[in-house]
Amino acid sequence: MTLPLPATGRRLMLLAAAVLAGLATGSAQQQASAPPSSPDNKPASYMGSETCQTCHEDIFKAFQQNPHHAVDKDKKRGFENNACESCHGPASKHEESLAAADIRQPAKLAPAEADRMCLRCHQNQPTHAGRIDSSHAKNQVSCVACHSIHKNGPRGLVPRTAAAINEQCKGCHTAEWASFQQPYRHRLPEGAMSCVDCHNPHGALLPHMMQASRGNEPGCFNCHGEKAGPFVFPHAAVNLEGCGACHEPHGSANPRMLTRPQERFVCLECHANLPTTTPAATLGTIPPAFHDLRSPRFQNCTICHQKIHGSYINRDFLK
C-alpha cells in the first residue's frame, strides 16, 4: 500500500537531502579537526587522582562527596586511586602539557563514545534494562546529557528535587513542558511531581518509557490505584489504548484533562452509533443509548456512567 506523502513529509525529505549533501564537507572537517598526533607515540599512563588534585583542587574536593568517589576503590577494573582517570583517561600527557587536548573530556565525546565509557561499569544494572529500547539511547542522548558528574551539588549526578528534574527535562522537551502550562494538568509546575514519576529516562518495558506499577501495569496506577482493577466490568478502552485514549496526560485546556472540551464527544467519537463495515475499528462502535443529547441531563456522560474506568457492579458503569 502506497501512502501519499504529506507536505510535511516532503519538506523533511528535502531537509534530509540537504543534510546528506553536506556530508562530504563534514567528513573533510572531521579529518581536519582530528587532534594532532603526539610526537611521542608512547601511550599515556595513569597518574592517580592525587595528581589531578594538584590543579583541580575544587573539583577534587567536591568529588569526595560524589557517588563516583567509590571508583577510587575499584580494584577489579584497575581504577583504584584513579577515579578521575577512569572517565578522563590516562593523564600523564595532560600533566606534562597541561593542554585540554591531551585529556579526554566526556562531555565533548560523541554520544556513543560517552555512553560506552559509562556503560563499562553501568552496563549490567537494572536501571538500564530498558535501555536497548529507549528512545533516548536510539536518539543518541548520551548519559552525560543528563548526568553531570561534577555539578548538581555534592551528591548529585542528576537533579534531586522535582522542580530541578523538570527544569532539566524541559531543556529538550519544550513541547511537553508547554502542555503543563495549560489550566488542567498534573502538578509539575507546582513542584509536586516530576517527569520521572511517570517516565523512566533510561527506558522501560512500556511505551513512552512509562514507569510501571505493580510489576507490569502502567505507572498511572501508582497514584490512581482505584482505576487499576481488575474490574468485573472493565472499560475496554482503558486496557487497550491506555489512559491516553480519553485524557491528555500532561495537560489540557479541557476539564479533567480530557481530549475534547465537551465530555460527550470523548465518548461519542468511539461510541458513534455508526456500525463499521470494514474490518477496522470493531470495538465499541455500536452501543447503546439514544439519549436526547439536547437535554443538559445527558450532555456529560459520566454524570450517570460514573464508574467509567470500570465497574464492580454494573456493566454500563452506572454504579
Next chain:
Amino acid sequence: MRILLAFLVTFPVWGQAPAAAPDPTAAQAPAPATAATPTAAENPAPSTEPWFTGSVDLGFRWITGVEGSKDAYRSIIDLDQGPRLFGIDFTIQDPKKRLFDRIDARGYAWGDPYNTAHVEAQKNSVYDFNFDYRNIWYFNELPSFANPAAPNGINENAFDVRRHMLDASLDLRPGKRIIPYLDFSHSSEFGHGFATWLQDAVNEYVVPIQPRESTENYRGGVRFEYNKWHATLEEGGTTFKDDEQASQSGINPGDNPTPFLGQTLSLNNLQQVYGIRGDSTYSRALFTATPTSWLSLSGQFMFSQPRIDVNYAELASGNLALASSLLFYTTETGLATGAAKQPHVSGNAGFDLRPWKRLRIVESWMTDRYHDAAFGMFTQFLQPVSNPQAILTNSLPNEQVVNYNQQQLDVMYDLTSKLTLRGGWRYVWGNATVLAGQLSQSGSFASGTLNRQIGLAGLTFRPMQKLSVNLDYEGSSSDDIYFRTSLNDYHKARARARYQATNSLMLQANFTVLNNQNPSPEIRYDFQSRDNSLAIYWTPNGGKRFTLTGEYDRYTLRSDIAYLDLTSFTSAISTYHENAHVASSSADVALPGYGGMTPKLTFGGSLFVSSLSRPTQFYEPMGRLTLPLHKNVSLYAEWQWYGMGEALYLYEGFRTHAFITGVRLTR
C-alpha cells in the same frame, strides 16, 4: 509531624548562629587553586566541613479575593492564604559515620494543597534508604462538567479529596555484587464529593459520597550485579480496598423534573456502601548480559495475578419507578457480589548488536497478555406500595482477553562521525475480546484484532560540537485496529535541533507533526496536530548579572470524525479544532548590591491562549524580589497573578492576586 515541628521551631536559632560554614553551593563554585597537601588528599572530608547544612523558607501568602468563579479557581489553582512552610532542605553528615554517612531531607509547600517530603539516608557499603511522601488535595467543581440545570446547583461530578502517597525503599549493600532490597508504598484517597445514584433510566439523584480507597504495595528482591551480567529477582504483593459510601436523607427530586406517568419521583433516603477488597502477588525477573563487547542482551518476565472480591449494598426509599415494568415502589434494597481475577503475563527480550564499529542493530520483542475473568450478580428487592415484593436479579459472567505483541528492528549506521542514520520496522499485532457495547446487562462479547506495520526512519546530525539535529519519522498502514480513533494510517515526524550559539546563549527548536487518517466511510477520521516550539537559554557573563530562560510553543490540532447525531439520526462530524500559543519564561536580574550582598529580582510566568473549539486564556505572571540581610538570612516578596477566561464558559473565569512575603534562612 511533631519532630518536624520541633525542628522548625529550633531551626532559626541554628540558622542565625555564627557559623564558619561556607555556602553549601561552594562545592560547585570554582575555588582558587591552591597547592594540594598530603593531608587534604588523605582526608577527603575535612573536619571543618559543617555537619549540618540547610535552608528553610517560611512565609505568609495573602490572596486578594477571587473575582469570578471560586469553584473554578479552586479546581485549578486552589491556593489559599495563611502561613506556609514553602521549603526546607537540609543535610546532616556524621563525621564519624556511625549510623549514617549523611542524611538529606527536603520538604516543600507545607500548608498548600500539595506538599511533599523526601528523606535519603545512606551509609556507604551498608545501605541506601529513601522515603518519599506526598499529600495532594484535589478539588474539582466545574459546572461545564456536570448538568448545569441540576436542581440546587449541585454538581454531580464535584469532589474534594486528599491523596496521600508514600514510598519507602531500602537497598542493602553487604557486598558490591549482591544487593537485597525492600520497598513499601502506599496510596490512599479520602474526602467527600458528589455522585449520582441512578434509579433505572427514569431519574438520577445527586447524593453526597465519601470516597475511601487505599492501595499498599510491598516488594522485595535481590539484584546480582556482575561485570558481564546482571539479574534481578523480585516478589511483590498488593492489597487494595475501596469503601466508598453514600448517604442521603431528605427529599431529593433528582435531575428529571418531568413527572413520570403523572407521578413526581423523589429519593427520600439512601444508604450505599461499597466493600471492595483486592490483592495481588507478582513475580519479576530481569536479566541483562554483555557476553562480548559487541553484544548486549536483555530480557524481562513478569507475572501478576490480581483479584478482587466485591460486596455492595444499597437501601433506598422514596417514590421510585421502574420504567420497563411500569412499576412504582417505595423501597429498594440492592445487594451485589462479584469477583474478578486477572492473570497477567508480560515479557520482553532484545539484543543490541554491534558487528562493526559504525553499525548497530537493535532487535526487541515484547508481549503483554492478560485474561480478566469475572462474575457479578446484582439483586434488587423492590417493595411497591400495594403489590408484593418484586425481585430482579442480574448475573453475568464476564471476561476480557487481551493479547498484545510487538517486534521492532532498528538499524543505526554511523555514516560519518557526525551523521548517524536510523531505519527500522515495528510490527504490532494482537487480539482482544471484550464485552460488546449493548444496553442489556447480559449482552454478548465482541472481538477485535490489531495488525499494524510501522516503518521507522531518522537521523542524528552533529556537524559541530555546538549543533545537534535529530529527526524521527514513523509511518504506518494498519490492517486492523481496535477503535475508531486508534492510530490507523498515520505519519508522525519530529525534528529537534539544539544550537549553542555562544558560551552564554543556547537555542533549541522542536517540530512535531502527527497525521492520522481513517477514510472508512463510516469513520472518516481526519486528525492532524502540529507543534512548534522554540526555547532560549541566555546566561551572559556566566549569569552573574542576568539570566533568561524562555520557551514559546505554538500548536494546532484538527480532528474531525463522523458520528451519529442522535437528535436528527443523521451522520454528523464531531469537530475539535484548537490553535494555541503557550509561553513561559523566567528572568533573574542581580540588582546593585550592598555590604557584599546582592538583591535579586526574578520575574516571568506563563501564558496560554487558545482559540476555536474551547477558547481559553490562562495567565500566571509572577515577580519576586529577594533582599539578603545577612549571609544566612534573606527576605523575599513575591507577587503572582492567576487569571483564566473562557469565551464559551464565562461563568468559569476567575482572577486573583497572590502576595507572599517570607524569610529564607540558610546555614
